[in-house]
Amino acid sequence: MTPKPAPGTPYDSIHEPDPPDPAAPPAGDPGIDQFVQQIRETADKLVNDRAGRGDTKLLATALKELRYCFKVFAAYRGRRKVTVFGSARTKADHPAFRAAVAFGKEIAARGYMVITGAAAGIMEAGHVGAGRDNSFGLNILLPFEQSANPVIHGDPKLMNMRYFFTRKLMLIKESDAVVLFPGGFGTHDEACEALTLIQTGKTHLFPIVMIDEPGGTYWTRWDQFVRDELLARGYISPSDLFLYRVTDSVEEAVAEVTGFYRVYHSMRYVRGNLVLRLQHRVPPAALDRIRADFKDIAVSGTFEQTDMLPPEANEPTLAHLPRLVFRFDRHNHGRLRQLIDFINREG
Template identity: 55%
Template sequence: MNRLPDPSPSHGGSRPDKKSGLSAEEETQEEIDRLPSEAIGEDELNRPQPADEPISGIDSQDLFKLMRNTINRLEKDETARGDIKILSRTLRELRYAFQVFRPYRRRRKVTVFGSARTAPDHPGYQAAVDLGRRMAAHGWMIITGAGGGIMEAGLKGAGRDASMGLNIMLPFEQGANQYIDNDPKLVTMKYFFTRKLMFVKECSGVVCLPGGFGTLDEACETLTLIQTGKQTMIPLVLLDHPEGSYWSDVGKFFEKQLLGNGMISPEDRALYKVTNSVDEAVNELLTFYNVYHSMRYVRDELVLRLRTSLSDEHMEHLQIEFADILVSGKFELRGPLPEESGEKELAAYPRLVFRFNRRALGRLRMLIDDINGRPETSTLPTSSR
């Protein structure tokens, strides 16, 4: 874990405590280091959370204490009012968003990105309507930016009951659309970074349709979060209408400029799928959870929760095919780890446990595809992947 930066003397850094010899910042860092990794968000579990999940006692109280200490230090530091306004607004936005999403955390959700300017008669608009309708029929909810164009289309297809919106305050083109306006599942935010956090934190998959700078930003940030392990593995689909070439052209750029110049690894192409078919997009989302359910880290081990166990033959295959992603040891099938005792609803699921190198995220995606019964994707994907 990165240490907090040493305060610059020119900015009034904290004096060391006479008893401990530590500065206030160092004491705070020691408090953080004593917390379980998942308590500070390092290994946040990506799964539908129980709506009635209780506060986890002393761990959460420690976090509240850290937050109060940080607020007190902001005051002692004589932090500029403009900086405090950013912090205050951020905290209020996220608190409210957490409350809105909390009742729906048992349900899978797909976040849909795309242009606000796509007209209703455009084939891309209809593709988003079809996607929303199909995913809602499978019990998923749809999250969009609540504006017009693709955002409107996804919610139109899903219907109000299966729709959630994360609107952004802009001086132009961003009123909430008719399918989510005045709905209690609509959150309006000032900052893009809080909005993008909620888009990815609360979903089990992402589909990007064509769009402008904002859509490209959202697609690339999602891809970056997955590639760096900041986001637990989810399916990412780059979807165009049948005659479109938007994402295939982007894919060619990735191949020529990023892969061709060694800026990404060949396996990184497994982290996303380019398609012109809503059927393929829906299949990509649903089959990702055929066997795989969710993941978390417990100390230095990665734990994959599975809906069904794996055969001895399949385990032997994994030991050979994916040995390159292991730091040491081998893949093991186990029951729940003691650290998972608070997650009763997952107790029946078998676990695939191994020491992952935390670098080869493309290969990890290939492993999940292989577990899901899609061995063809355990080889390097083509440019259309």
């Protein structure tokens, strides 16, 4: 069980010692120093503002736990990760628990790591399937007891968080996919958070998969509600339905996650252009189709294949990847998902 800190215990003491970070930038890196200076200046302004104790403590604690999480994840940036959400109340004999174990096992076999909220139920099932070496845990410290599951307990990749907002940030930020099993309010909150961040372009695009137990109706009925109430009333666009997928098959869920990165690698904005990094160049015929079929999301110009752009020089490990560059409207992310699906299928 994760120990609860005693009253007055310094926050850092609830963590394991900082793991080594071989990927850390050299001291004095100007790309880092300017932002660290901004943090110092902001801290000084708290004094000038005569900020209250509670507000200052919130900022200090959030900064501490985010810094620590960045440190833990830094050593694993080269591996793709899937965040698994679902109920902490799901028992080990439930079909959804068994499906989560199977998913964790299958996705880990393909080189992915699994991130969960570290508690029991579906979160434990994901870790059971992936195994301790392939698991991260982001445990939330609550007034009532919440313990890390036995798979991740005591592991250096277990992080304890005081705030839900920092925990949710890390669960999304470090993920290359989000997979959701049935759960309660928290699971719906996490599903809507992921969908909203992608729909509004506040995070990188990644697959979101809702997995029902075999023959289950939890997510299919949710999907029907989205179509009957949100889409029908015009609260979302038809293309937003491409931002997620519902299935009751672990095999289909694994294929959805891994297939997303078949040709597509990652994305970045460079001077107003969206740069899609790809595993290899798109064939000329497929590029012609893209220019014709997806011109509605290019606000000007067209789609061009290039090598690494000069402003991307701070990511040398991606220098070898070809790029597909265009002026994205930054609005229709459902259509952007359709473009990536086309590239993965035809590229």
